[in-house]
Amino acid sequence: MPASAARKHDVFQALADPTRRSMIRLLADGEMPVTAISGHYPISRTAVSKHLRVLAEAGLVKERKIGRETRYRLEPDPLLELKRWLSYFDRYWDNKLSALKRMVEAGGEDGEDGWGPAEWRKPKKDA
Amino acid sequence: MPASAARKHDVFQALADPTRRSMIRLLADGEMPVTAISGHYPISRTAVSKHLRVLAEAGLVKERKIGRETRYRLEPDPLLELKRWLSYFDRYWDNKLSALKRMVEAGGEDGEDGWGPAEWRKPKKDA
């Protein structure tokens, strides 16, 4: 329910920008108001604000108004999605368990992330 | 070293696109020529080709020419970079020590006068 809210931006896209990546690291140390965050970057405060909004839309940060300031804090949950996606490739690094793992995965896990519409999945009729 | 080849695109950026994400999953099942890959997507073969190049520049795939066709195969190494980056946040869901850490962080942060952390320094001159 709460975690899987309709996110306008997906986490992959949100993390594509280095500044944004840096920001969530910054926020990993705690809540911070916009101006303070802005102090860490060579871009305008407004630009920082926009980045924060993208992060918020991806569910990676959450804001909270305190008087005239808006504090942002990290919301790490969406990163799990990334982790999960990544785990698909685990077989490449940690073999050992990979055989078993693959069997388990074969049992119906069908991540819907970047798979795109099912139409794309048509069997290859090509050569 | 091979792994750290000069990558024009970083892995985060490469994975930002859902089609590209899908592609490397496709290739996880084995080497494949462009036209075959192309058969899985509703876009032109040329577009697919471009995506493949982005992936290649990020080091995520490698190409190999066989006669008149070019086969692409997954090169999962760069994903480790992602994994490593992600591990920075392990403390959030991988509790134990994090509980302590959070208590420390949370110490006295309730009152709104808590302009604590020195990291919040200098407000940069607003535009």
Add this chain to the structure above:
DNA sequence: TTGACATGAAACCCAAAGGTTTCGTAAAAT
């Protein structure tokens, strides 16, 4: 040799992304 197949390169389009500046407004501070 002639022709069909596989693929990359080029030129072009349009929408989205990242920035900036300017302005408005609400909450401190004085």
Add this chain to the structure above:
DNA sequence: ATTTTACGAAACCTTTGGGTTTCATGTCAA
């Protein structure tokens, strides 16, 4: 009451991104 401070919204600009179509080239098949 007036001025600062903190911030978002809007309008605007320029670059990048994903897509397409057309063209050129190398390779396999007849």
